[in-house]
Amino acid sequence: MAKYPESEPRRQRGRPRAFNEKTEQNTIKSLDRALCVLSELAQIEGATLSELAQAMSESPATLYRVLTTFALHGIVEADEAAQTWHIGPEAYQIGSVFLRRTSLIDVSRPILRALMEQTGETANLGIEKNGAVLFVSQVETQAPIRAFFAPGTLSAMHASGIGKALLAHMDEPQINSFAAKGLEHFTEYTKSTLPDLTADLAAIKSRGYSLDDQERNLGMRCIAAPIRNAYGEVIAGLSVSGPTTRVTVEQVETLSTAVMRAANDVSRALGAK
Incomplete structure (x- = not known):
């Protein structure tokens, strides 16, 4: 047991015994x-x-x-x-304390900037929050037409590049539970049925990146890849997003390679193998 000198009294923990009780x-x-x-x-x-x-x-x-x-x-x-x-x-100001204490934000920032400069499109970082994607960081392109997800913005998981990158690494019961709450239909391209979504998630997990092809907003595409921590757990997603006039079908392969490399760079910086 640790001993404390008389001049340095034991520090109080500052919480009651019932701290973990949510009654x-x-x-x-x-x-x-x-x-x-x-x-x-x-x-x-x-x-x-x-x-x-x-x-x-x-x-x-x-x-x-x-x-x-x-x-x-x-x-x-x-x-x-x-x-x-x-x-x-x-x-x-209060919320930014969370961002400051999260190494994910600090580690990813220069990588997001490099990704934006390489692709010319807005780079985003997001995590799962209560069944939705919470965007926590962004490096915006200077192009006149661009995607914009301010930090703190929430987006539907099943109609988001980052959201689908995260869902693809959840187990079947988790996916079924998520879908049971309803898959809102945003555009004609939204994967708003469980069979369509699960087929898409299987393809995402196999190839290593997800594609939001006008599934949330017509005229916008987003390519995303998962970020892992030191334990190999998927904890976040990284993406580039932009108008379909620039993020064309022909460019998806090139852009997805850049996005996966950036996501791997963040993962390695967090201790992933």
Whole structure:
């Protein structure tokens, strides 16, 4: 057992014995409700009070108190002219702490930049978050027409290059559970049935990269590859995305080689073999 000198008292862990218990007695209902409001506002950015109240089936008066409390701390802000509420700058500051502590972000940044410069298209980094793709970093091309997924943006897994690269490395029960929640149909190219999706995922796993061929937005293509950690686990995806006029069918093979190489570079930097 470690011993501490008298001049250096044992550091308190700062958490109660019931830290790992997620029972109702260990939660603050009002805080839980307030965070749900914040999460909902992030999903429908630019909502009026009545729109938010309708979406959450809550009293406008209750929501107003929550929002004004958040506004005092800069976590949300109000556009008085439009009478809408938005996520505030302090929410970004708090969230950026997560990015700073995640070595994935730091390691991938120069590789994303090099990929963008090599391909001329926007390079993206994303992870899975509650059944969706969360974009956590991006290096944007300077081309006039380009894809844009701001860090913090969520996208449907089955209609995303990165999302499908991640899904392809999940086991069958995980894929079936994901599909059971519904596969939203975005365009005529969306893989919105389980047989279509599973066939696509098998091809992705075999060749090493995924292709979002106008499956989320018409006129846009995205090529992605998985990133592994030191344990060989797929933890993220890396992609390039751009308009079909530049990311042509003929260029997919060349671009996919560059994307897979970049994903492998990030994986090796994280300790993967």
